[in-house]
Amino acid sequence: MNVGIVCYASVGGSGVVATELGRVLAQRGHEVHLISHDPPFRWREGEPRFFFEHVTVPPYPLFLEPQYLLALVNTIVRVARERRLDIVHAHYAVPHATAAYLADQMLSAASGPTVPRTITTLHGTDITLVGSDPSYSSVVAFSIEQSHGVTAVSHSLATDTIRTLGITRDIRVIPNFLDVDRYQRRPDPALRARVRGSDQDAAILLHTSNFRPVKRIGAVVEVFAQVRARVPAKLVLVGDGPERRRVERLVTEAGLTADVQFAGEQPDALPWLSIADLFLLPSAQESFGLSALEAMACEVPVIASHVGGLPEVVTEGVTGHLRAPEDTAGMTSAALALLQDPARRLAMGRAAADDVRRRFQQDTVVPVYERMYEEVIAEGGK
Structure with a gap:
């Protein structure tokens, strides 16, 4: 599969998990494109089948702040067309689920290759703090509902999302994971x-x-x-x-x-x-x-x-x-x-x-994501 992963580049957990997921997927033979404003914290250049796609936000005097959402949507659409993505996987709801939805609408309205399916993974403060703020809650809830698949990193977060945003669709719990061959005690x-x-x-x-x-x-x-x-x-x-x-x-x-x-x-x-x-x-x-x-x-x-x-x-x-x-x-x-x-x-x-x-080892958890990708792709062909 060709997978686009949208994430933040910062040290926070969502960017780390998204980058490690992309790395493992690439190691398992998929082509993965990380889409972000900067190279994510754990991304390393030169790994086979694992690429970084830069979101460029041009300055424009009329705007009071950088229009990251618009630039992100444009980048997702470009990468989806150029790399013939099968999946766009948005990590962290704000604003990535919204960007994935807008990109899906743009791609669906145009003639061309098959439109990638979208998955949103909820990580935590994107729901409990930012997403539940009245300034964002309606658009966040809508964007999550429009995803072809939704996951959360814990049952607690899935429950919080349903309660705070009124989400009615199924949220699949897929926990975070580690490379246990690397993460083990190494005395120093x-x-x-x-x-x-x-x-x-x-x-x-x-x-x-x-x-x-x-x-x-x-x-x-x-x-x-x-x-x-x-x-x-x-x-x-x-x-x-x-x-x-x-x-x-x-x-x-x-x-x-x-x-x-x-x-x-x-x-x-x-x-x-x-x-x-x-x-x-x-x-x-x-x-x-x-x-x-x-x-x-x-x-x-x-x-x-x-x-x-x-x-x-x-x-x-x-x-x-x-x-x-x-x-x-x-x-x-x-x-x-x-x-x-x-x-x-x-x-x-x-x-x-x-x-x-x-x-929580990667060889247990990452195949669960792969099966979900396959399911939403199959549903799109019905």
């Missing part, structure tokens, strides 16, 4: 020693995110401070974003500067995950929790909020612990219990990695 004694510094007995707690308010990184610092008061520990914060300066101030005010490292954005989080003892994710909302899945694959137990799709990823008491978002004391107690019982912590980490291999 030098990095672990560097993070520990003069305290080589310290446990290492880790958080990775795009530093948005929904991630509640202040709560990460709060839990760490309570843990650090009881056991030797270091905290590593991987990522960057709008909350970073505020969190830096919190760390300074709490007197934790010597024990907290801001690692910034990392092209590869695997070395950092491989030195961690626990992963903290006290988010206000997570429709899936890809960062938690990556930690689990690296044998790191997860202490997280019991919200959204996280209970579908983290099994309480088996692969990690889930507490109410505001229950930082409960998260602290769970973290301390594991840090003070190394055998249990290590067993939980192994169980987490086993669970990822069983439920």
Whole structure:
């Protein structure tokens, strides 16, 4: 099949998942074209059958802001015609589902090759935050309804979409996935020693995110401070974003500067995950929790909020612990219990990695997307 994947280029989960899906599809013999305003974070030039299609937004003085939607529609139409796409797969509803619908209408109205079928994958804040805003909700709901197939990364997100937008069509749940041959713990004694510094007995707690308010990184610092008061520990914060300066101030005010490292954005989080003892994710909302899945694959137990799709990823008491978002004391107690019982912590980490291999590996999940592609193509021929 020839597949066009529309996604954001940023470090966020939807762009990462879309790019990894494209990579695996290309490896499985399909021709894949990534369509975005910049090369996505995980895309690498030169991979066979895996191409990047740039969306160019020309400046025009009349417009108050760049007309990305129009440029995106135009690019989808061009690529569909030139590459004879069978599928246009829009990741993240806003504005990609709308762009896919408009492109479908343009292609259907013109004579020419077969019109590609459209699929929309919902990832989270495109529904729970942006898509549910009254300024966007009607057009987002319409665009989703007009897709030939719709998927969501968790049952929680599918339920939220139906409730908040009144969607009546079927939403198929296809979870996020990992390359488990790559995502596994790879010890790095030098990095672990560097993070520990003069305290080589310290446990290492880790958080990775795009530093948005929904991630509640202040709560990460709060839990760490309570843990650090009881056991030797270091905290590593991987990522960057709008909350970073505020969190830096919190760390300074709490007197934790010597024990907290801001690692910034990392092209590869695997070395950092491989030195961690626990992963903290006290988010206000997570429709899936890809960062938690990556930690689990690296044998790191997860202490997280019991919200959204996280209970579908983290099994309480088996692969990690889930507490109410505001229950930082409960998260602290769970973290301390594991840090003070190394055998249990290590067993939980192994169980987490086993669970990822069983439920979330790419060789299990990507064929589900392929079957969906085949189904919507077949339906279009009826």
